Amino acid sequence: MHVGTQFTGSVAAGASHTWFTWGWPAAWNVIWTVVPTSPSPGSPQLEWEVAVERASGTAVTYWITIRNLRSASINIEARYAITNI
Amino acid sequence: MWCNTQVTYSPSPNNARSESEVESNPLNSLNMVGASKRFTNPATYDFTLAAYSTFDGGESWAEAAPLALLGHPDPNRVWAGISDPAVAWDNAGGCYLFALPFPGPPSPYQTLGIAVYKSGDGGRTWSAPNFIHQSTGDDKQWATGDRNPGSPYYGHVYAAWDNGSQLAFVRTVDHGATWRGVGTQPVGSSLAPDSFSPSITVMNDGSVLIFWIAGSTIKYVKSTDGGDSFSAPQVAASGLTTLSGSLPAPGGFPELPGGKFRVLTLPTSCAGSGPEVVVAWADYRDGASRIYYRRSTNRGGAWLGPASGQPLLPAGPPLTQHDFHPQLASTPSGAIGCAYYEFGPKWSGGPSWIDVQLAISHDGGATFGDVERVSNVSWDPAVDAPLSHGDPRTTFIGDYFALGASNRGFFPFWTDTRTGIQEIFCGRAMVLGPWTGVQFRGTVPAGATHRWYTWGWPACWHVVWDVLPTTPHSGAPQLRWRVQVERASSGSITYWLAITNVSSNAIDVEARYAVLAAD
Numbered sequence: 001m002h003v004g005t006q007f008t009g010s011v012a013a014g015a016s017h018t019w020f021t022w023g024w025p026a027a028w029n030v031i032w033t034v035v036p037t038s039p040s041p042g043s044p045q046l047e048w049e050v051a052v053e054r055a056s057g058t059a060v061t062y063w064i065t066i067r068n069l070r071s072a073s074i075n076i077e078a079r080y081a082i083t084n085i
Numbered sequence: 086m087w088c089n090t091q092v093t094y095s096p097s098p099n100n101a102r103s104e105s106e107v108e109s110n111p112l113n114s115l116n117m118v119g120a121s122k123r124f125t126n127p128a129t130y131d132f133t134l135a136a137y138s139t140f141d142g143g144e145s146w147a148e149a150a151p152l153a154l155l156g157h158p159d160p161n162r163v164w165a166g167i168s169d170p171a172v173a174w175d176n177a178g179g180c181y182l183f184a185l186p187f188p189g190p191p192s193p194y195q196t197l198g199i200a201v202y203k204s205g206d207g208g209r210t211w212s213a214p215n216f217i218h219q220s221t222g223d224d225k226q227w228a229t230g231d232r233n234p235g236s237p238y239y240g241h242v243y244a245a246w247d248n249g250s251q252l253a254f255v256r257t258v259d260h261g262a263t264w265r266g267v268g269t270q271p272v273g274s275s276l277a278p279d280s281f282s283p284s285i286t287v288m289n290d291g292s293v294l295i296f297w298i299a300g301s302t303i304k305y306v307k308s309t310d311g312g313d314s315f316s317a318p319q320v321a322a323s324g325l326t327t328l329s330g331s332l333p334a335p336g337g338f339p340e341l342p343g344g345k346f347r348v349l350t351l352p353t354s355c356a357g358s359g360p361e362v363v364v365a366w367a368d369y370r371d372g373a374s375r376i377y378y379r380r381s382t383n384r385g386g387a388w389l390g391p392a393s394g395q396p397l398l399p400a401g402p403p404l405t406q407h408d409f410h411p412q413l414a415s416t417p418s419g420a421i422g423c424a425y426y427e428f429g430p431k432w433s434g435g436p437s438w439i440d441v442q443l444a445i446s447h448d449g450g451a452t453f454g455d456v457e458r459v460s461n462v463s464w465d466p467a468v469d470a471p472l473s474h475g476d477p478r479t480t481f482i483g484d485y486f487a488l489g490a491s492n493r494g495f496f497p498f499w500t501d502t503r504t505g506i507q508e509i510f511c512g513r514a515m516v517l518g519p520w521t522g523v524q525f526r527g528t529v530p531a532g533a534t535h536r537w538y539t540w541g542w543p544a545c546w547h548v549v550w551d552v553l554p555t556t557p558h559s560g561a562p563q564l565r566w567r568v569q570v571e572r573a574s575s576g577s578i579t580y581w582l583a584i585t586n587v588s589s590n591a592i593d594v595e596a597r598y599a600v601l602a603a604d
Contacts, residue, residue: 001517003086003547003602005461008503031549031601036572037091037504044569044581069569075504079547081601 003081008037010075011046011068019078022061026054029084034066037075044069046076086517087459088545088604091575092119092137092146092498092509098469101127101507102135104483107498108172110180110207111232114491115142118180118208119498120170121509122483127471130481133166134184138208142493143511144543144604145576152202153213155186162197165189167214173228175260176240180204182211183228183244194221199246199253199273203261217264218273222249225282225351231311236291238311245283245295248273252280252297256312268313276306277318282349284364288356294385296352296364301325303352303364307385321364322379324393325350328409331369336479341374341407341428343437346466346482347473348374353411353485358419360384361449365397365423367409374407376425380450397423397444397453405429408442410483412497414490421446422495423453424488431463438463441499441512443488459497459512468502482507513604515545520600526555528593529564529586537596540579544572547601552584555593563588566596 011017024030034048051063068074093102100123107119116139123135136149154164167184174180182202188194198221200214226246231238243256253273257264266274279299286294293308295315303322306315327350332339338347354364362385365378370393377394381387402408406429415421427440441460444453470480482500489496497512529535542548552566569581586592 001519001601003515003517005089008462010505033547033549035544035570035578037544039094039572039574041571041573041579044571044579047567047569081547081549083601 001081001083002085003079006078006080008075008077010073011066012073013071014068016065016067018063018065020061020063022055022059024060024062026058026060028082030062031081031083032062032064033079034064035077035079037077040070040072040074045074086515086602087457087461087512088515089461090143090146090511090513090545091504092511093148094575095506095508098506099126100124101469101471102509103481103500103507104170104485105487105498105500105509106170106172107487107489107496107511108174109489109491109496110178111174111176111230112178114493116140116207117143117489117496118172118204119487119509120172120182122168124471127469128475130471130473130475131166132168134168134170136182136208136211137509140207141576143496143513144545145574146511147209149208149211152184152211155214155216161188161192161194163188164197167200169224169226171226171228171244173230173242173244174232175230175242177260178205178207179260180208181228181242181261183226184214185223185226196221196223198223199226199244199255201261201264217255218253220248220273223247223253227284229285229287231287231291233287233289233291235289238291241311243285243287243293243312245285247280247282248275250279251275252277252283252295254295254312258311267315276315277304282351284352284354286354286356286362288362288384289358290384292384294354294362296321296354298350298352298366301327301330303366305385321388322392322394325366326368326370328367328369328374336473336476338473338479340479341409344428344466346470346480347484348409349484351485353413355413355415355421357415357421357449358417359449363413363421363450365411365413367411368394371401373404374409375401376408376411376423382449398456402427410485412486412488414488414495416490416494417492419449421450422488422490424459424486424497426486428466436465438465441497443495443497445495460501462503464502466502468505469507513545515602515604517602518600520603522598524596524598526593526595528591529584530591531586531589534583534585536581536583538579538581540573540577542578542580543604544576544578545604548580549599549601550580550582551597551599552582553595553597555595558588558590558592561588563592564594
């Protein structure tokens with residue numbers, strides 16, 4: 001297994017933002033998670049969805065849409081885990 | 086694989102932070118104290134120091150109340166701020182922050198002396214400053230404590246700095262109650278006449294070595310009696326190719342190709358768990374900045390390898406990458422780490438950004454085989470960079486950053502701009518899982534959505550969630566779930582799992598977690 005952070009960024013209050021990350025070997029089993037990095041206790045700050053594009057016979061592009069559930073901008077960190085290497 | 090924990094959360098880009106230091110409590114490695122510059126006006130180079138503490142091994146950090154500054158009847162000697170943080174611990178839980186007070190304009194003085202702040206509660210609160218030495222020539226202090234229970238001088242705290250070009254020295258042998266220099270001399274007694282930016286190391290037998298750079302030579306003095314006396318200056322390395330001697334300095338400070346921030350060749354040193362001692366610096370002999378070092382295996386009696394040192398990494402990065410700002414530290418088990426910044430394009434044609442790297446030696450500094458990238462994203466040194474002394478030609482990311490070490494491993498402590506602000510981050514090594522389990526079970530009525538939350542998950546952990554029905558009912562899906570995330574504090578996360586029953590019967594559910602990586 002290998003884990004890491006693919007990108008960081010911010011999402012405006014109440015907004016959704018989509019990032020894409022390309023060139024992932026199609027043979028890899030990749031799991032995506034997203035966490036806020038701006039502490040703000042009380043209720044959920046974000047949720048995310050992953051969409052996948054088979055860009056070629058060997059490569060995958062992941063599209064990660066992150067939705068800010070709050071009324072203030074948040075900083076986020078998108079993490080991956082490759083579970084089969 | 087490293088967790089990057091954000092230490093500071095600045096209210097404004099004006100509060101840029103850099104030039105960091107961190108040291109672990111020798112009596113409790115969960116407790117570490119850090120410090121850094123905290124700007125108030127990056128355009129005019131106005132700042133003071135801020136101090137930080139953790140009591141959970143770096144998972145979460147708190148910033149202490151602002152450190153007190155002193156007034157003075159002479160307006161030229163009123164403290165506008167303090168600079169150049171150096172942190173050391175004694176053997177009774179006392180933590181000391183050595184600071185360099187300076188006046189505001191239009192004072193003719195650049196600095197005012199050396200002050201010591203003490204914390205007796207692990208860095209949560211700090212004393213008023215003890216202004217132990219007053220000289221407008223003071224600069225670039227460093228400090229360390231004797232952390233070795235087997236040393237006859239266990240608990241002594243030592244500091245050294247430049248007073249003009251004199252190597253000034255101070256120590257306390259009574260947990261900060263009194264301060265004195267060499268022997269019975271007063272605070273700031275001189276050990277050498279040609280000092281720049283000293284670095285202090287204490288060996289496991291209590292020997293104290295103070296290194297500094299004089300032109301292209303790294304020199305040192307040694308005490309074997311707890312600072313009562315020191316040797317004459319000796320040479321640890323000579324023939325260095327310094328950054329100052331190699332790079333353009335449009336604003337008076339050297340700047341790397343592709344960068345506007347200032348860099349310097351400053352020595353860093355540490356001892357292993359035995360007779361090994363290592364001194365390292367940034368060197369430009371290869372046409373790019375590289376970390377070079379020299380090593381002794383007999384407590385500084387003799388130095389191995391070429392007089393001008395050897396590269397830390399025999400196979401360095403491409404010449405487009407510059408390695409600089411080395412910081413050495415060692416763990417009690419004898420691993421020696423060297424953290425450094427690596428500046429350059431991170432992809433072909435890309436902008437020049439910085440990664441934080443850590444090279445580790447497991448053979449007393451003979452080789453540094455393991456190199457790990459600590460920063461999990463590269464950071465842009467041009468973002469939110471203060472102007473060095475207000476000069477638009479040169480920016481500031483600190484003249485150094487920190488590497489802490491304890492029986493829990495290494496803790497790089499650096500400036501990072503990933504949030505758009507110069508903030509301080511701390512790195513902690515992670516280990517791979519997975520560790521799996523069931524977090525909770527419950528029931529969801531037909532057609533309903535029920536939301537659970539589970540709190541206190543370390544923010545560094547990579548956690549994935551899975552929900553299954555435990556009520557058998559074949560023929561159609563029974564549930565779907567959505568994960569939402571809350572950063573409850575700097576170090577912890579609350580997960581919210583909203584589970585929807587899409588069937589026409591109540592179902593029992595089981596929420597499972599897999600921790601893929603943890604610190």
